Amino acid sequence: MATARVWDDEFRRRVERHQASRGPQWTNIEEEKALSRHDVAGRVxxxxxxxxxxxxxxxxLDSDVQAALxxxxxxxxxLTAQDATFLFVTNEIGLGGVSENKIQxxxxDLQGWMNQYIAERADEVVLMVSGIPVKVK
Structure with a gap:
């Protein structure tokens, strides 16, 4: 499930390159938010x-952190109420310095809290550092 929203032409080209690189073994679902509307039971x-x-x-949601969370x-x-195996890819953007930009x-904060929510419910959590997997949970 690809969650990217195409914001501009440059990003559209990036998405198209990514789509073209997927092999025939993949079923591609492009979905910005409503992931659960897709029946993925029994799948990875x-x-x-x-x-x-x-x-x-x-x-x-107008940058409302609590509403978005x-x-x-x-x-x-x-989504995860479905009987499937889920692998969530995310970014740990809170490891760097604190941004001067309020929206950032x-x-x-939103990203960190959502990552925590997912990690708490996950059977396994793996942090990738320079391509090296570090098992967290």
Whole structure:
């Protein structure tokens, strides 16, 4: 499940390159927010990525962190209620310095809280550092 929203022509080309590189073994589902509307029972689902997915909630809800977090959590719960194996790809954007930009700080909080929500419910959590997997949970 690809969660990217196409914001401009440059990003559209990036998405098209990514789509072209997928092999025939993949079933591609492009979905910005309502992931649970797709029946994925009995399948292995890669959600790529949580960061772009949260961005869609964040901006659609006027940068309201609590509303975006609640909406993302509810959608996550609906999706993962299906009997499937889920792999969530996300970014840990809170490891760097604190941004001077208020909107960026708010989004970093949202992303961190959503990552925590997912990690708490996950059977395994793996942090990738320079291509090296580090098992967290």
């Amino acid at each position: 689902v890669v959600v790529d990525c949580v960061t772009l997915w949260c961005t869609n909630f964040f901006f659609d 609640a909406a993302a959590r509810e959608e996550f719960d609906r 700080r708010r989004f970093t």
